[in-house]
Amino acid sequence: MSNKFRLSTGGQINRTERISFKFNGKIFFGFKGDTLASALLANGVHLVGRSFKYHRPRGIFSSGAEETNALVQIINGKNKNDPNLRATQIEIFEGFNAESQNCWPTVNFDLGAINNLFSPIIPAGFYYKTFMWPANLWGKYEHFIRRAAGLGKSPTENDPDIYDHKYYHCDVLIVGAGPAGLSAANVAIKAGKKVLLVDERHHFGGDLSFAEEEITKINDLKPLDWIKKTYSELQNNKNIMILNRTSVAAYHNYNYLIMMQNLSDHLSEKEKKGKIRQRLWKVRAKKVILATGSIERPMVFDCNDRPGIMLSSAVRKYINYYGVKCGNNVVIFTNNDDAYETAISLHNRGVKIQAIVDIREQSNGTLPKKCNELGIKILWKNTIVYTEGYKKINKVHVMRLSNDNSSIIGNKLKIKCDLLCVSGGYTPAVHLFTQSGGKLIYNEEKYYFHPKSTSLNQISVGSCNGIFNLKKIIEETQTKTNEFLNLNHNEQLNITESKSGDFENIWLLPSDKVSGKTKPFVDYQNDTTANDIKLALREGYKSIEHVKRYTTTGMATDQGKIGNMHALGIVSKITNTKMGELGTTTFRPPYSPLTFGAIVGRNVKQFFDIVRKTPIHTWHEKHGAKFEDVGQWKRAWYYPNKNESMYEAVQRESKAARNDSGILDASTLGKIDIQGTDASEFLNRVYTNAWSKLAIGKCRYGLMLNDDGMVYDDGVTTRLGENHYIMTTTTGGAASVMNKLEDFLQTEWPELKVYLTSVTDHFATVSVCGPHSKKILEKVVKNVDFSDQNFPHMSFKEGLVDNIKCRVMRISFTGELSYEINIQSNYGQATWKKCMDAGKEFKITPYGTEAMHLLRAEKGFIIAGQETDGTITPIDLQMDWIISKKKYDFIGKRSLYRSDTMRENRKHLVGLLTDDPKEILEEGAQIVEEVKNKPPMDMLGHVTSSYYSPNLNKSIALAVIKNGKKLKGKKLFVPMPDKTIEVTVSDSVFLDKEGNRLNA
């Protein structure tokens, strides 16, 4: 394939660097500096995709981020497929490979195009109307619809690329490096400010970079020469950083902006190696200057969507910047003078202009005059009513407009062509401005919205502010930037430009056909026509937001950058509402789509979330432990021997803990050091039971509620001294308990002298239980008298492991005689090993969290978060004994006397025994009194914990059941998908009700 549409000279591509690439399986070549779009056009390829609903052939339409048709998918193995990219933005490299999207099976033969034949029966809201009702049919259609409509393929394997995040602070951020952005930067650097200038394109200068050099001159320089000179002067200034290929995705309050910088997508595979693909910038700017430019509008007429119909400014860019002519026989359709510049550029480079169709009566600008002199035919007060050509335009039908522009008159003129340039004027790119909370105002004479007011430290300059004349853009940008930065640095530039602002607007051009027979597209990507909008209005949709959702106009990946204004204009016309009163739909971030990779950055795999490991972790690993996640912690779950299943391991560990001795790593329990003269009073207020009389050296179990009376957390607190306690919390609740206690101390009880310190990570906790635990402790911990008299249950002693101080608590979560050694973290593993050695003769067995849960369930001890779920009070748990009747108040007390918490038929914690002792219930299973043939059945409650108890040789379970307190001995049912399990309500303590084992 040859570049038969490439001019022999000119353009900013590097003609010495030839690049071959693949598109839809075919090999083409282009040059370094080409976008996929410019390279395809150079090869004469316009058809690049199919439309979403009707699968109509679509061609490259624009030259930038606003592209609505040319969505492609990059093909690069299983892990780098990249869908939804705009061919107008992708820079090609050697070996580049992409495919069209939205076509099945191929772009040239598309089965979905059959929709086009049926299009009269696929109007707006078609999907809603047909497939949303009846709901059960949706499943039948969904597969087909999704396949037919598909927006690209996602990769099936992990993304191998590197992404990065960067935080950046600057004095002035300038978004857009067109003439306005460059001028603003020129002023800003004079102030010695730290300036960041970004542009989404790979080049600078904005639309000025492809202006016709015969027409535009700045200080006698050609536009590109002025841009290059200005850029290099800026670049030499140390106060400024300039980034290209960097698109602002979101503009948040307080001048916080998210930008994505593309660092290596444009490089060949070889050059990419080891480089960061994209970087997400999180920028805080003291001041922001928006110079985001404007987007050219199309014209809305019948069949305005064929390949070969392009924006006039895009055609100008392709010929002037890339040296590519988009056609050989051109018709230009316009309502303004800007399109005449395109005509002159094309004409000067040998492209035949068949005609310029202008809806205006006349223009007294110099460009139309010049075109006249060049002998270009201009058809004033005419409109295009139809185009011909299936995969490429080949003819336009032109008719004269009536005086009031509401209809057409006279005879039809048919003009052959292979390219139609459309120019409907420019829309200021106010997307970022509105994202930042700025308010817009509608200019009724110029037909566009422009910035009105903002509460941020921000200005808009250039064409995004509704100024389109180059001289005015540069002068006003200088003035506004000086004012904005309190400076006075004006530079007089000598600017030659001959565009005039005369402009006439018709949102929907009249046609010679009835409206049902036409296809005037407004949103190309979502296939919304002006008729769909009319239909939505007829069906009663009035708000522009509703019309948008019903017709899906502006909801495609381009977010209506091209067609939004026409949709508004048509609604405004039909409803006879002023545009300003209609308002715009909301522009939401991102302005251009972001990759997930850039959003995630380096926060993947082990960096995705913090992983906390105890000081004994490596020992567990070495001994084959399986781990479970508890909050951010990795906790040893069970330690399977060779070939042992989880069930077998847990049974063995649980038995050993009761019969011989067990050892558990309890380091993850939250620990809060509480000191201060009001520490006892503080505990009185946060726990349900009384603390003032707890003797020094004693431990007590406490239940903490929320003020709504529901159980929040639990744990043992030890009084270390007169004004000194150490509180333990659940592993998962540590941080939130700490926060809650701090909150109360700082905000409700600032008068209390209490100081809290989280010491969870400071101590390792080794828990040894079982009948031999005392003997093991005696071998490991020195300076402690372990006799029951001196060291009874629920008390604490200080001792030494070798010469290291430790705290030993005699407390039990298993119901066995049990000790916890708390020692400085870094001695945790040594202490653990000492216990293992000392326990060898007593068959000490490490047990994990699963066996711990089983052991405590045998004793009916609750786990906050397992037996409780934020709707359970201590009374529901049948733990009335822990609620102090004497205390005037504690957190949650008042709520225990609310009518709802005192209600009779609340769910209570009970035990459940299966009639078949081998049957193990599923945790979460529902419990009923009466089994019906099929759901729904009245549910009484659910199973909260369930195990096979190796010590009792039967299945046990805890459950919360409506009115459970009164149901002891009652037979209930647990219906499962394949059977119904019969159970009997029992006491929740299954083993050693008297607590004899604590003193074994």
Added chain:
Amino acid sequence: MFIIKCPYCGDRDHSEFSYGGEAHIVRPKQPTELSDDQWAEYLFMRKNIKGLQYERWNHAHGCRRWFNMGRDTSNDKIHSVYKMGEKPEK
């Protein structure tokens, strides 16, 4: 994403703070004297203001102190930041 001026640390990024709901709701000193309705009023009822709202914030990833803030919920403009126990500026 605001910039919040912690009364103890100064300007810091939003991400360092956590939100703590409506401010100036005092926990009753004598809950037992309250009717169910009065207690429910304290416990559950919160305003949902469009406009200037006083709310609690915690400099969670900083000094860990709680403080109050007057914020316009319609545009996130922060009008005042003041310590616990203090009254908002008028």
